[in-house]
Amino acid sequence: MPASPSRRTLALLGLGLVMAAIFAADTLTDYAVAAACFYAAVILAASRILGPRGLVLLAAACVALTGVSFFLTRFGTYRIGLVNSAIGMLVIVITTYLSLKMEAAKAAVQEAQARLLRVARASTVGELTTSIAHEVNQPLAAIASSAEASQRWLAQDPPNVDKARQTLARILADAHRASDVIARIRGLTRGACPERRGFDLNQAVLEMLALSRSELEQHAVIVTTQFDDELPLVLGDRVQVQQVIGNLILNAVDAMDGIPAAARRLTLRSLRVDGGRVALSVRDHGSGLPLEAPERVFDAFWTTKAGGLGLGLSLSRSILEANGGQIRAEPAEGGGAHFVFELPIDDGVAHG
Ligand SMILES: Nc1ncnc2c1ncn2[C@@H]1O[C@H](COP(=O)(O)OP(=O)(O)O)[C@@H](O)[C@H]1O
Ligand SMILES: [Mg+2]
Structure with a gap:
């Protein structure tokens, strides 16, 4: 769900704070505590607000912070620290990879849904085509016959202007009817993205x-x-x-x-x-x-x-x-x- 800019900034700020806390915990605790694994939660949360590039950059930052913590930590067994840091980095990389995959799948589903809705739109109009054609044709046919009639009224000697005027008014009304139908069809096919x-x-x-x-x-x-x-x-x-x-x-x-x-x-x-x-x-x-x-x-x-x-x-x-x-x-x-x-x-x- 796209968040508004201010909410997005706030969320990113929150994630930054969480990262700082994880970094502090990872640096200040014993090598045996694999705090770096919690960066995975940051990646998961960020996958909803960042694009693929942003997510990869964030993951790189998390991996780098894990490395820095490892060099700064002063407590515990060095070998355990080495293994735990490597596991932490691996968890970050795997989580990022899976998040990217998941986001891509979500985008594909949305795209497929949008395509289906377009098909549905076209098929409703398609199923109604005969009816719609008839709805437009009717006023057009009426216009043609009214025009012929008014020609006849005017050809009389003397010309029957009143009748001709009435017939013209009918032509106008029928023309409006036809354009109303067209406007409705336009309405039915317009707008690629939903508008609530x-x-x-x-x-x-x-x-x-x-x-x-x-x-x-x-x-x-x-x-x-x-x-x-x-x-x-x-x-x-x-x-x-x-x-x-x-x-x-x-x-x-x-x-x-x-x-x-x-x-x-x-x-x-x-x-x-x-x-x-x-x-x-x-x-x-x-x-x-x-x-x-x-x-x-x-x-x-x-x-x-x-x-x-x-x-x-x-x-x-x-x-x-x-x-x-x-x-x-x-x-x-x-x-x-x-x-x-x-x-x-x-x-x-x-x-x-
Ligand atoms: N008003 C209805 N009365 C009885 N059966 C219906 C009605 N509307 C839909 N159905 C049944 O549901 C099925 C699916 O409808 P729909 O999803 O519109 O697809 P389609 O119209 O292409 O068959 C229809 O084939 C029909 O068997
Ligand atoms: Mg149907």
């Missing part, structure tokens, strides 16, 4: 429903929203949370594909829950969760779909946990699946 800030969850849900509209219409899904109008802002990365909402909507559409059209109902409800949190409940009337182990749906690569990746829900869980939230799945009363996720509310305190 307060946002309106109801609004975020409405936008995802708008982007999935033609997908929902095509599958004859009836959507009901029950929004708490006094919902406080939630804290999280808006774009990432919208990925989760998109995943849940698309999964619900898939799950209800096999049931009669009249029963394809999807309900999204926002509410305040205990502990200063906000929840979104997504309930469908589809095929339902695997009875024996509902939690399996969150396993990576677990899918029952021919073209499925089985990553949507696993990524959704990672996203929510990274945003201080959680998600669970349970069978819905009367059939279907019920997904609930929670996020902390934005209490106005600055978050780093």
